[in-house]
Amino acid sequence: MYRKIKVFSLIASLMAFSFPAAAVDDLLESVATGCEKELTTFCKDVTPGEGRILACLYAHADKVSSRCEYAVYDAAAQLERAVSALTFVANECDEDIDKVCGKVEGGEGRILTCLKKNEDNVTKRCNQAMKDIDLQLD
Numbered sequence: 001m002y003r004k005i006k007v008f009s010l011i012a013s014l015m016a017f018s019f020p021a022a023a024v025d026d027l028l029e030s031v032a033t034g035c036e037k038e039l040t041t042f043c044k045d046v047t048p049g050e051g052r053i054l055a056c057l058y059a060h061a062d063k064v065s066s067r068c069e070y071a072v073y074d075a076a077a078q079l080e081r082a083v084s085a086l087t088f089v090a091n092e093c094d095e096d097i098d099k100v101c102g103k104v105e106g107g108e109g110r111i112l113t114c115l116k117k118n119e120d121n122v123t124k125r126c127n128q129a130m131k132d133i134d135l136q137l138d
Contacts (some may be wrong), residue, residue, distance in 0.1 A: 027075045034071020038064055085133035086112075092129035096122040 012111060032039065035057060043056035044062065057072065064072075090097070093115055100121050101114035112130070119127050 027078060031068075031071045031075050034074075035064070035068035038068050089115075089126075089129045089133055093122065093126035096126045 010073060021098045038057060038060065039053070042060040043053055046052050046056045057068070089112065096115060099112050100118045104110050114131060115122055115126065119130070
């Protein structure tokens, strides 16, 4: 039961982070497909947003199919890898973010896009970190 709580909490909290919208949409679609039966049975009257769907799945965790459970765990694992990769880049590119992309509004991948567009103006360390995460996120 603790693992289910951890996974549902992880997904709910990570949705608040600023990931590119397409990446989040793909993960949500994967969970929606894997949990279609549960969503149409237990959560059909739940208004989407602010983690309410995940809260509904959590409330019915004892009735969730293995297919749905796998979809949620898989999405959580992908999000965890993405958080680790983005944290690595943020640490390696800290000075470059301030220097090159300091005026860029954070969120939806805008800072990472800025760093990639300005790769000639960022440090070798930062460029290497961005290349490293491209391999991890594929």
